[in-house]
Amino acid sequence: MNPRYLPLTATIAIFLIAYAVCIAQYPNMLSTRVIGNLLTDNAFLGIAAVGMTFVILSGGIDLSIGAVIAFTGVFLAVLLQATSIHPLVAFVLALAITTAFGALMGAIIHHLEMPPFIVTLAGMFLARGMAFVLSIDSIPIKHPFYATLKSAYYKLPGGGRITLIGGLMLLVFALGILIAHRTRFGANVYALGGGTATARLMGVPIGGTTIGIYALSGFLAGLSGIVFSLYTSAGYSLATVGVELDAIAAVVIGGTLLTGGSGFIAGTLVGILIQGLIQTYITFDGSLSSWWTKILIGLLLFAFILLQKGLIHVTDRRRRHA
Amino acid sequence: MQASTSILSATAIDKIFPGARALDGVDFSLHRGEVHALLGENGAGKSTLVKCLTGAYRRDGGRILLDGADVDPQSTLEAQNLGIGTVYQEVNLLPNLTVAENLFLGRQPKRFGFIDSRDMNRRAKALLAEYDLDIDVTAELAAYSVAVQQVIAIARAVDLSGKVLILDEPTASLDAHEVAMLFRIVRRLKARGLGIIFITHFLEQVYDISDRITVLRNGKLVGTRATADLPRRDLIAMMLGRELVQEVAAEHGAKGEGGEVRFRFRNFGRKGHIQAFDLDVRRGEVVGIAGLLGSGRTETAEILFGAERADSGTAEADGRTLDLSSPRSAIREKFGFCPEDRKVDGIIGDLSVRENIALALQARRGWARPISRSEQDRLADDYIKALDIRTSDREKPIRLLSGGNQQKAILARWLATNPDFLILDEPTRGIDVGAHAEIIRLIEELCGKGMSLIVISSELEELVAYSSRVIVLRDRAHVAELVGNQVTTDGIVEAIAASAGKADA
Structure with missing residues (x-):
């Protein structure tokens, strides 16, 4: 098998084995309800993680997404509370702001040759701070349109529901896969992850691609914020702290190389589902602390980093003997 | 006559770096369908000349004519589009992309707005077939040996550019069999009428493949000769700078x-x-x-x-x-050692002249016994005077000094240890x-x-x-x-x- 598919295969295998273990213990977990909830509960994280996958594939990192999600939530709540504009208009405004915010970070990273870590860390503080400026309270969103959106779902056989936001996440993943593998922009993202200097020599538009990547991540963080506000029907500036780290974890568990250049969007979906599955198992168990999620995720991360290191080692050796 | 055979000609190329003249009025001309070896010791100006031709550097003077028209490439990309392709010793392709993606990056065939991978792979396969290379183009580049990667890089460069191919030490990490394969390809490209510039320091390979030789030394043109008329002894003399006077x-x-x-x-x-x-x-x-x-x-x-x-x-x-x-x-x-590449191995650019001079002595004494500031000052002043290091004062970062003065400061560093x-x-x-x-x-x-x-x-x-x-x-x-x-x-x-x-x- 082509070694590039190995991490993805490992992720899928881990998910299937973990799911089998869960079902063996709690047969109820094998239901479309559980699957539907898995998608709904992790929709905002999944959407943001698609953006994060692009960023990490290019060799960068985006620490701002958790703060951008919170900002979007507060922005929508304040706007819908203080004015009478339609939520759809508010959504468009929020997406425009977050996309521009991402593009600005990308432009700084490219033109000032700053490390993405620092720039997006600054972006994280800025977005979180802006959320606090808008409001320090948790503001409920009571617009009737929200209720309409929340009640929209597709009923699966067995009583499970694919909600609007769960479906939206799947759609985002599908579009993400299309962009990554079937467009020149996607190819350029992988090229950047392979080495910026070489990519430049090969004629990849570095600046445009970098800005595009962070704009995409900003857009998806904004979309994730909208989904999160639908999910919680509120906006709170202290929400989604550390979500960027969960997203990074999902990306890495999904088999994407943290140094960039190798990985798949689809892997990130499985990474999200593994995280959700652990969470669901703990809910079913009822006696375990929810911190076990973090502990297991931590262990999985370690295992995947080791797997990646091992793979790189094996590929290097193979080439030397070729 | 000259215009018809010459594909690329550079006249009186100057390139000046702070403190050094890297190229001084160098002339170079490349004919259609020839392999032209560019030779010289380290620092002779080979790579500077190539970088001026490929747009990686801007030249400070002179003209470059490609197919009889003035060109002034601002970037390697522009040079590539003009028809000048380069393959470096370190393969400049992306190891994480597939072979086909490497060949077609930025110009992938499309269908309905999306990349048509099947068509791309088919075309990649056809392109490499011209080079007698039958490999799985959907595998990552990293899966192949350096020699194969080198051929892929050449295939890409020729496909993109198609007039001039510059090979910058392409054989440095290849074995004899792989070199033979590469040379077969070079000969075929030559027969197709490409002008090929070949940089190497393996003289056997120069005599094996090249038609003409240009030798540079200290940024100046020593001469251009037909390979057949230049005995090895004379070539070495040209490279090392001897007019063979007893x-x-x-x-x-x-x-x-x-x-x-x-x-x-x-x-x-x-x-x-x-x-x-x-x-x-x-x-x-x-x-x-x-x-x-x-x-x-x-x-x-x-x-x-x-x-x-x-x-x-x-x-x-x-x-x-x-x-x-x-x-x-x-x-x-x-013992003391002033290494060859002082920028990499010798000076620490952001430290002052004083600190650079005191470094080796301090290292020998060990960190537990620091040299006092006054002693460092005295040491630095002594050597700045003794070696006539031209610096406005001893606290100036050493990278701001000229090459010769940096060299003297490194010498001072070792002399201070009294070796x-x-x-x-x-x-x-x-x-x-x-x-x-x-x-x-x-x-x-x-x-x-x-x-x-x-x-x-x-x-x-x-x-x-x-x-x-x-x-x-x-x-x-x-x-x-x-x-x-x-x-x-x-x-x-x-x-x-x-x-x-x-x-x-």
């Missing part, structure tokens, strides 16, 4: 010969690095080391200084065995003529004080001027030692060429 080695007898042997290296070497050699160095003697690029000059220096640990042989000084297992222990044995044995690797590389003379005067002064020196240089006149003996290297082995009145530039060139001939036979 020189009289009158003063050589006086220079340290006859003094007692102070340092004795026996069977000293390291496998795969430099073949074991014997070397005696007397007190107050300068031993020169000559050879072409890649002959093992720097390797000799590194092993003497412990930067590479010797795996055979012994070293002694005045009958006492020396520990040269690391640079630290070598420094403890009162018994000093190795200078290309001490006059890349510095202007005035500083040249001062460094040479310094070398003579030092050996006058009883220090033993090893000087590596590709400037043969220089070596002849200060060395009492010259060791000639070839293929990572010491092949000859010239003593007394054998030490002439002529003698050195003969020795290099003679040993070259032997190896070929």
Whole structure:
């Protein structure tokens, strides 16, 4: 098998084995309800993680997404509370702001040759701070349109529901896969992850691609914020702290190389589902602390980093003997 | 006539870097359907010239004509679009992308707005078939050997550019079989009418493949000759800068010969690095080391200084065995080493002149016993005066100094440790003529004080001027030692060429 598919295969295998273990213990977990909830509960994280996958594939990192999600939530709540504009208009405004915010970070990273870590860390503080400026309270969103959106779902056989936001996440993943593998922009993202200097020599538009990547991540963080506000029907500036780290974890568990250049969007979906599955198992168990999620995720991360290191080692050796 | 055969011609190219003139009025012309070797020692200006042609550098003067039209590429990308493609020693492709993606990055075939992978793979396969390469184009590039990657890089460059192909040391990491494969491809491209510039330091390969040779030295054009009319001996003389004038080695007898042997290296070497050699160095003697690029000059220096640990042989000084297992222990044995590439290995650019000078002495004393600031100041001032280092003050970051003054500051660093044995690797590389003379005067002064020196240089006149003996290297082995009145530039060139001939036979 082509070694590039190995991490993805490992992720899928881990998910299937973990799911089998869960079902063996709690047969109820094998239901479309559980699957539907898995998608709904992790929709905002999944959407943001698609953006994060692009960023990490290019060799960068985006620490701002958790703060951008919170900002979007507060922005929508304040706007819908203080004015009478339609939520759809508010959504468009929020997406425009977050996309521009991402593009600005990308432009700084490219033109000032700053490390993405620092720039997006600054972006994280800025977005979180802006959320606090808008409001320090948790503001409920009571617009009737929200209720309409929340009640929209597709009923699966067995009583499970694919909600609007769960479906939206799947759609985002599908579009993400299309962009990554079937467009020149996607190819350029992988090229950047392979080495910026070489990519430049090969004629990849570095600046445009970098800005595009962070704009995409900003857009998806904004979309994730909208989904999160639908999910919680509120906006709170202290929400989604550390979500960027969960997203990074999902990306890495999904088999994407943290140094960039190798990985798949689809892997990130499985990474999200593994995280959700652990969470669901703990809910079913009822006696375990929810911190076990973090502990297991931590262990999985370690295992995947080791797997990646091992793979790189094996590929290097193979080439030397070729 | 000239216009019809010449595909690329550069006239009077100048390139000036702060403190050094990298190219000085260089002319170069490339014909359609020829392989043109561009030769010269390190720092001769080969890569600077290539970078001016490919737009990686902007030239400071001169004209470049491509197909008879003036061109001024601002970037490698623009040069590529004009028709000038380059393949570097380090393959400049992306190891994480598939072979097909590497070949078609930025110009992937599309269908309905999306990349048509099937079509791309099919075209990649067809393209590589022209190079007799039948591989899985959907596998990652990293899965293939460097030689295959090199062919893929050539295929991409030719497909993109198609007029001029520049091969910058493409064979450096290939074995003989792979080189033969590469040369088959080069010959085929030549037959297609491409102009090919071939940079290498393997002279056998130059004679194997090239039609004409251009030699650069110190940023100046030495000459362009037809390969068939240029014997190897004359080529080496051109590269090392000799107009083969018979020189009289009158003063050589006086220079340290006859003094007692102070340092004795026996069977000293390291496998795969430099073949074991014997070397005696007397007190107050300068031993020169000559050879072409890649002959093992720097390797000799590194092993003497412990930067590479010797795996055979012994070293002694005045009958006492020396520990040269690391640079630290070598420094403890009162050895000093000014490396070849001072920007990388020597200076620490952001530290001041004072700090750079005090560095080696401090390292030898250990961090537990810091040199006091006043002592450092005195040390720095002394050497700035003694070596005439031109700097506005001793606290100036050393990167702001000119090349010659940086070199003197590094020399000062080692002199401050009061070494018994000093190795200078290309001490006059890349510095202007005035500083040249001062460094040479310094070398003579030092050996006058009883220090033993090893000087590596590709400037043969220089070596002849200060060395009492010259060791000639070839293929990572010491092949000859010239003593007394054998030490002439002529003698050195003969020795290099003679040993070259032997190896070929």
